[in-house]
Amino acid sequence: MYDVIIIGAGVSGAASARELSRYKLNICVVEKEEDVCCGTSKANSAIAHAGFDAESGSLMAKLNVEGSQMMAELSRELDFPFKQNGSLVVCLHEEEMPNLKKLYERGIENGVKDLRIINRKELVELEPNISDEAVAALYAPTGGIVCPFGMNIAFAENAAQNGVEFKFDTEVSGFEKKDDAWIVKTNQGDFETRYIVNAAGVYADKFHNMVSEKKLHITPRRGDYCLLDRTTEGFVTHTIFQLPGKYGKGVLVTPTVHGNTLVGPTAIDIENKEGTNTTQEGIDELISKAGTTVKGLPIRQVITSFAGLRAHEDGHEFCIGEVEGAKGFIDCAGIESPGLTSAPAIGKMVAGIVRDLTGAEENPDFVGTRKGILDPKTLSNEERAALIKENPAYGNIICRCEMVTEGEIIDAINRPLGAKSLDGVKRRTRAGMGRCQAGFCSPRTIEILARERGVDPSEITKSGGNSKIIVGINKDRI
Secondary structure: OEEEEEEOOOHHHHHHHHHHOOEOOOEEEEOOOOOOOOOHHHOOOOEEOOOOOOOOOOHHHHHHHHHHHHHHHHHHHHOOOEEOOOEEEEEOOHHHHHHHHHHHHHHHHHOOOOOEEEEHHHHHHHOOOEOOOOOEEEEEOOOEEEOHHHHHHHHHHHHHHOOOEEEOOOOEEEEEEEOOEEEEEEOOEEEEEEEEEEOOHHHHHHHHHHHOOOOOOEEEEEEEEEEEOHHHOOOOOOEEEEOOEOOEOOOEEEEOOOOOEEEEOOOEEOOOOOOOOOOHHHHHHHHHHHOOOEOOOOHHHEEEEEEEEEEEEOOOOOEEEEOOOOOOEEEEEOOOOOHHHHHHHHHHHHHHHHHHHHOOOEOOOOOOOOOOOOOHHHOOHHHHHHHHHHOHHHHOEEEOOOOEEHHHHHHHHHOOOOOOOHHHHHHHHOOOOOOOOOOOOHHHHHHHHHHHHOOOHHHOEOOOOOOEOOOOOOOOOO
């Protein structure tokens, strides 16, 4: 029997697993996909929000600010990319200045540090490509950008290092209460546990409603994005928001930690919890809206577009806590923006709830640090030469767009919770994320995956399940 089963290996589930591994508990994470970071966590704005947007007094506001303040140190401990580049909320009309001031006051009340309103002159000095219509902006120096894949994977790897078990391709179908335990029914059999953490993203309401009379409703809110080539690096250096509206913070323009420019998202409520397809209408909308805050947006440099789903709870609030009438069932639901920023604080809160319920003792063997995949591009010429001499795989470039080596891909495959698919390698190394979008490197990556995993190349998938790349051969092998 497990002490805790966490449903979902997204950023909230992985953060909770990592924090729970600080205690003497037998923990398992079950995930219906083939890898961590396959749902909402893989397709978002990659922003570490300062915390001025959420309603004062809400759990969302509290955890946003806490998570923001934890991010820099956590990125050093777990070795994932994070940069505190600052954010700007742009006001385009004098008559909207009262709304900007309200946002400032809310941020101050929420505890955001160093927040201030700047005039057009200072705004243009910070961002030369800002719209000619901009009159002022709310400046939050504590805002940042982060690699969402890197952070999610770092949480999960560190949890695994500390003894947390992960079961992939394991889809939960229901629950049964048995004395003081829960039976979690899945396509891989039944598992018994004392406590359940429901971190299932857009499906969290489905599982909540299986065990509670007090129903929860989550709407999948689709957001379309465009990612621009790294040749646009420097077009903006801060994260540029529009004044928030009914559906959130509007379309943003932001640099990424890897040097791209990201534009998005839209906010379209849908019913399909797997509806991550982009639409022409959505892309047209975000391009049009982004052009209101910046001028000369280099939209012809788009290398890919994608869409993600936000788990929008009807009350627009995080739902974290033991479910009424379902002892031992703990919700971690409604985690939409600023969920990525809040994840470190969410993990601490969930772990605290479980600790108090179980009386668990601290794990004296807990290791709080983790080392990411070595990137040879960060080394000096001398260091790189020494590395290649020791391991020639680091001298073999596989992805030319992102200059990813065979050594990095081998590391990604053989690490704790290693990559099993092309997307798994891509999220860990960026092989396939460049301008050609995996057009050239996929065949070699498939060969490496097959070799390292000891399987036939035809078994390698893009993202697990039935997403096989090779479906046959066009002539007999000689």
